[in-house]
Amino acid sequence: MFRLMVVTAHPDDEAGNFGGTLRHYHEYGAATSVICLTPGQAATNRGGARNDQELAAMRRKEFASACELLKVSQGVVLDYPDGKLHCLDAYRVVNELTLHIRQFRPQVVATFGPEGGLTAHTDHSLAGVFATLAFHWAGRSNRYPDQLKENLAPYSPQKLYYSTANTTLSGRPPIIHAPITAAVDVAPQLEAKLAAFKAHTSQNPLFPILEEHVRKHGRHEYYHLVASARPAPHAPETDLFEGVEGDL
Ligand SMILES: [Zn+2]
Secondary structure, eight states, rough: OEEEEESSSSSTTHHHHHHHHHHHHHHHHHHEEEEEOOOOOOOSSOOOOHHHHHHHHHHHHHHHHHHHHHHHHHHOOOOOOOOOOOGGGGGHHHHHHHHHHHHEEEEEEEEEETOOTTTTHHHHHHHHHHHHHHHTTTTTTTSGGGGGSSSSSOOOOSSEEEEEOSSTTTSSSSOOOOOOOOOOOOOGGGHHHHHHHTTGGGGGGGGHHHHHHHHHTTTEEEEEEEEESSOOOOOOSSSSTTTOOOOO
16 A cells, blocks of 8 residues: 655645545545645635634635545644644644554655745745654654554655756746756646636636646646655656555
């Protein structure tokens, strides 16, 4: 069995950044998990919500619909504050992500790089940093040993990827992307990805921009291999599970 975990910051990141990959690996037979750190309550587009709580509730439902379209096996929205991930106690957030890694046991973890993805959102940067620490710490028995009392064992995923790109969004400050080391062909999953993004109805002012971008640049989703249990040099990849050992 192969398992992929994606760690994001906001409902809609799973579709906009990782949607093709999530659907692709479902079709490939892998179990997929998305851990989204915030319910997106600070979004500019508010879908008629009267307050942050209403928007959070709305966006949790939208996330569930998007995960259904992407055939995600386990979609979880945590309750950290949107727009404020940089204010949190990192050790506490990584504790929760480490628990999810030890429970779901993904061989491959994908998240944002510290640049924050195409939009360079600070929450994306922090989600990537927290996920990176959890990736490295989940396998160590001296990290969060309290979790290990409840039938959980230390667990090391085999590969960590950052989402990256070969383009930038026009009119935004420059971003320096991590080099592309893996290109996943998601052309067959493009319509499912767009449908999943459009499940986020509160964000509908973003639909035309995203759709134009995805139709122009979206045949592949690009990644940068950050860590690998195989120490040898890696050739460019088209499959995030290349060289990965599955289990029963
Ligand atoms: Zn986001």
